[in-house]
Amino acid sequence: MSSASRIKVMKSLKLLKNTWQLRKSVSVSTVMSCALLLGFSQPLTASAANLLEVVDIALQENLSLNSAETGLRSSQYDLDINRGKFLPSLNVSANTNWNDGTTHQTSGPNTNNSYNDHGVNVTLSQTLFNLGDIYSHTNTRIDVDIETLKTEQTRQTIIRDASTTYFEYLKSSAQIRATQAELNSSISRLKLITRNVELGNMAGTEKYEVLAQKEGTANTLRTLKKDQKIILTQLEMIVQRPLNPDYDLQSTIEFTEIPSDRERRLNDILYTSGYDLLIAQQQVKKSRQTLKETGATFVPSLTGSIGYTYDDTNDASATVLPDNGVTEEAVYTLKLDVPILNGGRDYYRYEQNKFDIERTEIDLQDSKDQSQQQFDEFIYNINDYSASLASLKTIIQANYASYNGIQKAHKLGTRTITDLLSAESKLFSSIRDYESARYDYIINLVQLNELIGNLNMNTIGKIAEQMSPVSDRKTDSPIPLHLLVQ
Structure with missing residues (x-):
């Protein structure tokens, strides 16, 4: 668009806006042009928040992440519990018995014998x-590693959900x-x-099309307002508090x-940092370790022990030790346990674990295929949105020019109301398509970073740098005015 055209458009827009403010009764042409420049103002119903604040609050308050972090801290104790198998065990036991007995004799008096x-x-x-x-200890360490990866994956999921819902x-x-x-x-046209129509200046059929x-x-x-309420409810559920993106x-x-x-560099990062793949790899490693444990x-096991026993019996009637007196005994034991047969249970468990390895390897390959498919899809979507935005800019400019032309022609009586309504619908449809493509581009970009394991506050911060407060907008026009002056 030439400089003269840009100046002409800006003057026209300014004139239309002033006309809307000064006049209450205007023509269809003026009503429509002003409607394009007037936006829909939505009242704030909760505390305002920017993208970084929303994500930060979600990481602090989200219950799913809190649960995952608590589960990780709990699983870390499994290492200490399992480590106890390699440490010595010390057992102490003590006993005391009071014996009170009476012997009934056929001849002579009964005898009593009480002792401790x-x-x-x-x-x-x-x-x-x-x-x-x-092998069991190594397996426990792998379990903790898997739990750590799952917790970090949950953290990225929360960042993804909070940011994508924000943009939704x-x-x-x-x-x-x-x-x-x-x-x-x-409404104004109707x-x-x-x-x-009441004045007889227009056919009644035109009223029904507008209606x-x-x-x-x-x-x-x-429907859009209903959907937005649902989206806001989802966002508030993620951050656990009411808010309003501003x-x-x-x-x-x-x-x-x-x-x-x-794209190639990002694809390489996927196979080194993608959490789905890392978890699947650890599952394969665990299944192989479980086979070794089984x-x-x-294999024979060897156990050693040292025992000391002190026993004191003061039975006065006893005549033979140790029934009467103190006994001390030290026992040194070395036990070799050689498994022979237990009904085949260990053998069948060993064979079962072989299939578990095969299953986890299949799952790993499936995870690779799915991750690659998702990666390609995100790349295709992002590049498509980028290309479509360039086209949509031209479409909006063309539809706006077309609408203005048909609007003038309708005023002169050379175009029908159907033509005007169709041109208006095309203009607003192209505006909605343009806005959707902008936000869908960012949403897919966030999802791509989560897939490759690169979604963090730094990533969100780079996106937030390209955002500004809603109140700072120069106009609330639904039309992207910057497109009309290019």
């Missing part, structure tokens, strides 16, 4: 060799803003045409395609 005996036993034992314990809300707001402006235009479009737009707007994407942000060299049941 007591003793102490101390046993120190240590496993000297058990291959199964070694902004996308919904843009849709509502454009649809509300379209509805305002339909009032004007109704009056003209149908107005009701259709009102129904669309109602930062939006700047109009000057560039939505560039991902070049092939950058196989260790066929």
